[in-house]
Amino acid sequence: MSSSAVTNTGKTFLPKVDSNSAKWWIVDLEGVTLGRVATQVADILHGKNKPIYTPHMDVGDHVVVINAEKVKVTGAKESSIRYYRYSGYPGGLHSTPLDKMRVKHPERIFQHAVKGMLPKTRLGRKMFSKLHVYAGTEHPHSAQQPEALSFTYKNSK
Secondary structure (H helix, E strand, O other): OOOOOOOOOOOOOOOOOOHHHOOEEEEEOOOOEHHHHHHHHHHHHHOOOOOOOOOOOOOOOEEEEEOHHHOEOOOOHHHHOEEEEEOOOOOOEEEEEHHHHHHHOHHHHHHHHHHOOOOOOHHHHHHHOOEEEOOOOOOOOHHHOOEEOOOOOOOOO
């Protein structure tokens, strides 16, 4: 075999990531299913929607989420899903059902769903810091001119 037949140089493409090049997206959770939206938002934070996706680099975008209090869940999950936190002391395990969490801290429902879908590393924490969740329609990120995100799934109802 001649040397001209082999043209592979063995070089791997690594993107140059600029923090100013990250796009801003806005997601309205009114009437959409929690898990279906959370997977798409996690992919955007991770950068899997881009052709320059690299697993060990943060190439994701910022996501602003509004109307977190109006996200819906299917079936009996409203009363069966529980959120746990532990104080570190004996007997310090506290659990809160989804319906009470929706009243007290509605933004934490979506944050918890997305955080579970990101890597459990320093890089995952950096990706999670680009998620901005608000219970109502008001948000302070209008200067970044976020684009509306359209979903690729259809609601069954």
